[in-house]
Amino acid sequence: MSAHTVGREAESARVAELAARAAAGNGASLLVEGEPGIGKTTLLDTVAAECARLGMRVVRGAAEDLEQRLPFAAIGTCLGLRSGTKQDATTARVAGLLRGEDALGQSVAAVNHEFAATEAILDLMDQWCAAGPVALIVDDAQWADPSSVLVLHRLGQGIGQQPLLMVIAVRSAPRDEPVAGLIRGLQARGSEVLRLEPLPDAAVAALVREILAAPPGEALAGLVARAGGNPMYVTELVDALNRAAAITVDGGVADVAGREPQALPASLVESVLRRLDFLPRNARDTLEMAAVLGPTVDVTELSRVLDSPLGAVSEALVQAMEAGLLIDNGRQFVFRHDLIREALAEHLPAAVRTALRLRAGEVLAAAGAPVERVAEHLLAGTAVDPGTVDWLLSQSDALIVRAPRLAVPLLRRALAAVDSGAPAADALRLHLVRALLWDGDPVEAERAARAAMLTNGDPALHWLLLQACYRQGRLDEAVTVAEEALRLPDLAPGQAGRFHGFAATCLFYLERFDAGELAARLAVEEGEADRNTQAIGLGYLGLSALRFADGDMAGAYAHNERALAAFGRGIQPDLQADPYAMRGYCLLELDRFAEADEALATAVRHNQATGGVYLALTHALRARLRFLDGRWDDALAEIETGLDGPDPLGQAVGLRALAALIAIRRGAYHQDLHALPEPGEGVGGRKYGYLTRWAQALLEESRSRPERALELLYPVWERAWGLDQRRIIYRVCADLARLATVVGDHKRAADLADTSEALAAGQPTRSLEATALLCRGLADDDPDRLLSAAGAFHQAGWPLHEGQGYESAATVLARAGRETEAREALGKALDRYAGLEAGWDADRAEARLRQAGIRRGRHGPRKRPKHGWAALTGTENRVALMVAEGRSNPDIAAQMFLSRRTVQTHVSSILAKLSLSSRVELAISMSRREA
Structure with missing residues (x-):
């Protein structure tokens, strides 16, 4: 047994059990907690060795305190995505995402880009797990950046399904909230926690025996007891005694010779620093300065920073390694323990540390090092020199994408250091606004943009200000900014077209349709004059949205196709609508379900790649499609996925309401009416509020309150306009017509028949024709129309509504004394409901027919079992x-x-x-x- 694992036999055995389980396919996560030096890293060594023995892919790394503001730094190190070594195509693509390649052209903000990168990392881990068991080992997680923490959280969500062992080591000291939240989340999902306690006396004695090849005597045992059971401290104390020649072995027992040595190290830190006493002065100075720059030591970089010969620096580092302070990992030197680095760095005065960091930033910038490493060091200072300003101007795009929380303060310092009227100041202000927007701070971005526009009328600043207002939900002000930009002198037609196009969609959301129409047409006109494909695409996208609001789905689809053709591969991430999702939406409304399914699959892939702005919308549309075509379990899966991701457009309102509709129809909704939240006045609430009212109405009906149900649902149809116009919400008509008939409200039934027929006449689809037939059939008590409605719903691929058509026909046929036909129609209705597991609908249909003296003549199809x-x-x-x-x-x-x-x-x-x-x-x- 290694000296380092003495006293950790139980922990090592448990780790081996978890590794074996993961290798067999039952994944698990493990948290290792403890104070510095208690043996966390040593236990991780044991984990790595055992997993390698089992044939698992082992990926391992550690978070660094200097990289807490660098997205994906910890997980990127663990997965080898930052090493620069040769990678396969999939891994290289993920590494490119982490470097921020083409991010500004793919995402609207850091949060969207990080979502795309997170999904790509999770895809990579899934692929690795499909190829064989994987062990992911993360050390020093107390310093993990928030993006890495999110990845670890997501990996923990489905870990039981995968052959994955995730081991995370963290100090037991107080932690920042992201890491604390990760630990709470993992524990809530069953993660085990190994808290490494101080070694008991017997284990300490065994550890000393392993080090000295002899058991400790009474005096030595008393001295090492000062270490409080910390194995690293015990090892350092014994080593200090050995270096002082204070230990002798006599009769097979190791003990302190003579009197107790003077001035033994009083702490682990002090014991580590004692090792410096055995280093030459040059090596000691070199090591202290290296400690300031981070936990890894690149010999060539350090030589440049210190302006010292490479040979002298190499010699100093080798001496430090021989003294047990550094480890050579094959590519570079690493401090044996971060506690060592921290103690060494603190030996230097703060002013010296700052000067070293600034010098390192300048050297790394000149050498073309990664921008985030340069920025980390440059931020250590308080002033910015002209060289740093030049570097910022040339590297801002990369720095904004890779580390916006480094870019913002550095850009502010640079602005304070340059003349406010200099051209560099204008460029820096523009970069600052972009950095703030990318970092998800539109309020501060707006403030910075308005300040910059006092001296600079650049259209680019107006465009960024427009974005800042839009992202705060202040669409009126976004339109005002666009109008101000359009008054700028010398504005190119293509630029004007982009402002018109952006304004058009804002006006659509504001339901100012006439103004939106004019802006959209001007966008196309100006774009075509300047051959600006973005302006043309924005204009057609606005026209598509406006035709959609008119209920002209064919026109909306045609304009959207023109928008996609104009954009080509250049679909920008700052669009206010997703043309891929819009294509699927239009096809869904045109009853072209197979094409809609394919289009929405494309929309999902596009949104995953660009950061998910419209991902929840896409899942909502896929859920609605599956609700209509009868794949209700698949609809619920889409709902769960949509609720689990980013939702900037408030799709949760519709997703939860649709889930409630399915549960109510299946007789599985057991909550109170008030458990369904009110839709609210946001875009999501205004667009999907009808779904909430629909669910509330059915819940009332299911509790024998049809009058109340009608009073809830009918106003939705009566007042439909704009974003929730009748062309979108006509799915409620089958239930609404039945309710009006059940409560005897013949006027409303007739009005519903009239309005649904007018709707179908304007743009006939099979489902609209079927809806009009059903409403008229119920209003006129016409069973033949109702049977025709059922047939039309069948052709449209709407099984629920087909069942409702047969149910209504059966009811009217029974009242007319046509019992055989009524029984046959009832049987068909129950067949359709059984296929959906719509138990409440089936019970309602049978109850209505029993009142008319009709009972099911045969058993319906057997219900699908719940298990197996x-x-x-x-x-x-x-x-x-x-x-x-x-x-x-x-x-x-x-x-x-x-x-x-x-x-x-x-x-x-x-x-x-x-x-x-x-x-x-x-x-x-x-x-x-x-x-």
Whole structure:
């Protein structure tokens, strides 16, 4: 046994158990906590060795305190994405995302880019896990940057499904909130915690025996007891005694010879610093200065920073390594423990440390080092010299993307250092506004932009100000900024077209449709005059939205296709609408479901790559499509995925309401009416408020209050206009017409028939025609119209509404005494409801027909069981088969036109239904079933 693992036998055994479980497919996470020197890193060494022995891919790294403001620094180090070594295509793509390559052209803000990078890292981990078991080991996580913390959190969410062991070591001292939140989250999901306590006396004695090859005597045991059971401190004390020639071995026992040595180190830090006494002065100075610059030491860089010969610096570092202060990891030197580095750095005066950091920044900038490393060092100073200003002007784009929280303060310092009227000041102000927007601070970006515009009328500043106002939800002011920009002299037609186009979509959201129409047409006109494809695309995108608001879905689709053609591959991330999602939305409204499904799959991929601004919207549309075509379990998976991601446009209102609608129809909603939150006045609430009212109305009806249900739902139809106009919400009509009939409100039933027929006449689709037939059939008590409505809904691919058509026909046929036809129609309705597991709809239909003296003449189809293979939906069966084939979630997602998150949701559902806990168990179960 290694001296370093003495006294940690129980912990080592538990780690081995978890590693074996992960290697067998049952993933787990483990938190290792303890004070500095207590043995966390040593235990991680044991983890890494055991996982390697089991044939697992081991990826390991440590967070650094100097990199806490650098996104993905910790996880990038662990996964080898920052090393510069040769990588395969997938890994290289992820590494490029972390470097921020083309980020400003792909995302609107850091949060969106980081979402895309997070998804890419999770995809990579999924692929690695599909190829074989993986161990992810993170040391010093108390210094992990927030982006890395988020990745670790997300990995922990589905870890039980994967052959993944995630081990995170963290100091037991107080922690920043992101790390504290990570620990709480992992523990809530069952993560084990190993708190490394001080070694007991027997283990300390065993440790001394391992070091000295002899047990300690009474005096020596008393001295090492001062270490308080800290194994690193024990080792340093014994080493200090050895260096002082104070230990002798007599009769097989090691003990202190003669009197107790004077001035033994009183702490672990002091014991470490004692090692410096054995180094030459030059080596000691070199090491202290290296400590200021970070935990890793690049010999060539350090030589340049210190302006010392490479040979002399190398010799000093080798001497430090021989003294046990540095470790050679094959590429560079690393401090043996960060406690050592901290203690060494503190030996230098603060002014010297600052000067060294500034010097390092200048040297690294000249050498073309990564911008974030340069900025970290430059920020250590308080002043900015002309060289730093020049560097900032040339490297701002890269720095803003890679580390906006370094860029903002550095740009502010640079602005304070230059003449306010100098051209450099104008450029710095522009970069500052962009940095603030990228960092997700539109309020401060607006303030900075307005200040810059006092002396500079650059259209680029107006464009950024417009973005800042828009991102605060102040669309009126965004339109005002666009109008001010359009009055600028010498504004190129293409630039004017972009401002018109942006304003057009803002005006659409403000429901100022006439002004939006004019702005959109001007955008196309100005864009075509200047051959500016962005302006043309924005104009057509605005026209598409406006035709959509008119209910002209064919026109909206045609304009959107023109927008996509104009944008080509140049779809900018600052669009206020996603043309890919809009294509899917239009096709959905035109009953072209197969094409809509394909278009929305493209929209998912696009939003994952650009950071998910419209990702929740895309999942909401996919959920709605699956609700209409009867794939309700798949709809719920899309809802769960949409709620789990970023939602800047308030899609949660519609997602939760749709989930409630499904639960109510399945008889599985057991909460109070007030559990459904009010939609609110935001864009999401205004657009999807009808779904909330629909769910509330059905809940009232399910509790035998049809009058109240009608009073809740009918005003939604009566007052529909703008973003929730009737062309969008006509799905409620089948329920609304039934309610009006049940409560005897013939006027409303007739009005509903009239308005739905007018809607269908304006732009006929099969579902609109079916809706009009159903409403008229109920208003006129016409069973033949109702049967025709059911047939039309079948052609449109709306099984729920088809069932409602048959249910209503059965009711009217029964009243007319046509019992055989009524029973047949009832049977068809119940078949459709059974396929959806719409238990409440089925119960309601049977109850209505019983009142008319009609009972089901035969048993309906057997309900799908809740557990076992027979419980799986068609989609879940396909996912299960591909999981059993060893396919990763990203591979399955690509094959099935889903998102990786949605696949993960399906896998969780499959495992729950089969009472399994991992993908490996699923593969075994599948093979046994096939056998």
